[in-house]
Amino acid sequence: MDIKELDLNGGTFKVNLPYNWVGWLLWAIGLAITLAGLFVAMNDINGLGVAAFGLLFMALTSPGSLEAKLHQVRQSAIDPAELEAKAEASGLSIDNWWMKQTSYVPTTDPSDWILPAPGPSTWNNDDRYGPEGDGSALPEHPSKIGTPIPATMTLFSVYCLLAISLILVFTASIQEDYTPAIIITLIGLILSLVGFFRAKMVRQMIDTPTSLVRSAPVGNPELVGQVRPIDEGCLTVVVDGNQNMTVGNMVGYQWSYEQYQCRTTTDSEGNSKEECHWVTIRSDAGGCPFILHDGTGGIRVNTISFKRIDYGQYLKRWDGAFAQTLGKQIMASAIAGMLGGARVKKHRWTLYGLRLGNPVYVLGQTKPRPSEALQAEGLDGTLGNSIIEVWGNEDAPGVKCTLNRGSELSNLGRSRSGFELVILPIIMMIGGISLFGLA
Known part of the structure; x- marks a missing residue:
């Protein structure tokens, strides 16, 4: 599929089905749970709760309204050799x-380039701020393809509405006091607030016009481009101090180390059961400045100044039944046991980040660069975009500074509409409130 054949306006309703085998597998599991729950519900009202869970599971596996089509565009636009190398x-x-240690790199990356982008061999490191080639914008720049708008409703809405209906019917038939109504109302309220702020960020991305780097003004421009190195280079991240978990060419990162801890609990009747959950033990984040280049020019971006950073899907995850060394394993088990009587069964390290060559979306504040910094790079100020830099630590009225891995196309392509982010949780909250009259 060609990008020109794709209607970037999602419209009122769009059928959005999974586009890879993992998504289809999870969707099928959700469908099986839903059908099983409905079958059980013919004789037992508890089946409605099971069916509602299955519908919510199907909703969570539903991609954004444009995500599947964008995946098809990516498969046809990117060089097959490059796709094969990534695979x-x-x-x-x-x-x-022997130590049961594995590592996993996701096979699909919704935040990756959808259209071809220049490779490192074509970058002009002698003139990082100058235009590339004929000075036109990158193929995936909004000035060339426009801004996508998520569909108002998708199958996600259908699944959620059905799930909410089943939850309310099930709860109304079993509740004996106000507790279920309070829980459902609070969940709806929390999801409404989270969805409201998320919808504001999506609307900001849609409404803000994207500037070209060569003409970026001093103020709060929206910029989309490719991550490239500054003169000083980039980072090599060593996750949790382990040389076996090293990833290079990073300009921003966030990693966490978690333990799967299990405890045996006993209820008032003397029944014992094991409860397990992931616990974050250590984490770290950081970054360095980079050049955002959109084809018309490059501009310096200060990564760690941004208060809101979305790296999207994790880059790599390491799992193991034991810690990386025997000493760390003994220490981890001893500390978990002393602090809470927990048994450590698994370990995992997860790395998120922004790397050279990645697409990046930035909405920040541009400020003049110090003259000392310009002199250090040998810049004469001829290019206006070389004498300003982007910061993300100061919001402006109506503008929230943010940095996202991925272009505007990929970020909005997997986003949901304001209806799905806000109205659906409000419906759930109203349904929860209505249960107070039935208690």
């Missing part, structure tokens, strides 16, 4: 059989 570098790897 070979992704997937599950067994790092240590």
